Amino acid sequence: MRQFRNALNSGHRAERAWVDAQRDSGRSAAHGKKLLLKTHNKNTDHCGTPDAAILMSVEIKERSLKFTCPEDFPYPTVFVDDLRGLGREFIHPFAYVFLSSVTGKWVWITTLDRDDTWLEQVVQDSTRGHAMGMLVAPKEHLRPANELERYLYPQEFLEFVDGDTGLFLRGGGEVEERERCVAKTHPDAGERSGKASP
Numbered sequence: 001m002r003q004f005r006n007a008l009n010s011g012h013r014a015e016r017a018w019v020d021a022q023r024d025s026g027r028s029a030a031h032g033k034k035l036l037l038k039t040h041n042k043n044t045d046h047c048g049t050p051d052a053a054i055l056m057s058v059e060i061k062e063r064s065l066k067f068t069c070p071e072d073f074p075y076p077t078v079f080v081d082d083l084r085g086l087g088r089e090f091i092h093p094f095a096y097v098f099l100s101s102v103t104g105k106w107v108w109i110t111t112l113d114r115d116d117t118w119l120e121q122v123v124q125d126s127t128r129g130h131a132m133g134m135l136v137a138p139k140e141h142l143r144p145a146n147e148l149e150r151y152l153y154p155q156e157f158l159e160f161v162d163g164d165t166g167l168f169l170r171g172g173g174e175v176e177e178r179e180r181c182v183a184k185t186h187p188d189a190g191e192r193s194g195k196a197s198p
Helices: 002-024 083-088 145-149 155-160
Strands: 029-031 052-054 058-063 077-082 095-100 106-109 119-125 130-138
Touching: 002 029, 002 052, 077 083, 077 095, 083 130, 106 145
Parallel strands: 058 095
Antiparallel strands: 029 052, 077 130, 095 106, 119 130
């Protein structure tokens, strides 16, 4: 039992060090709660406490297209993001969610899958009425909603995140007016030397 507790303490130290390092680097990370269970059978029981929880960005794009899944997305390619904005991003979205305003269903894509089939093209933007640079991906890179849902942290397990998690249950979504984007200046905010649109 003592050997197990020593290994557990070593693991917990490593987890705390990782979270603290992310925080020290200015990233958003939280500790998972450390539970010592009095009655726990390692062969039959599982306690799903996370080592850590991290905050990642998701970009939501509504499309007036009819689709329910990647297979019936009506075009062979998907417009991921405009290159001008993409070149200025300092928080790179983990996922882009494409929501059908017709069906209410959604699919998603991640730039972790970006390869040489993703192209930077000039396209005509019907909404803005002018040509713009766009990151374009083949529709084969779209993923079904349930693939992302299985990675979204379940509400009933928020008690295992060490700290206040109320924001993930209720509130938010309001519009706020301010002078500038971020209250504190991030070293990557503002103009960047990233690729701009053609």
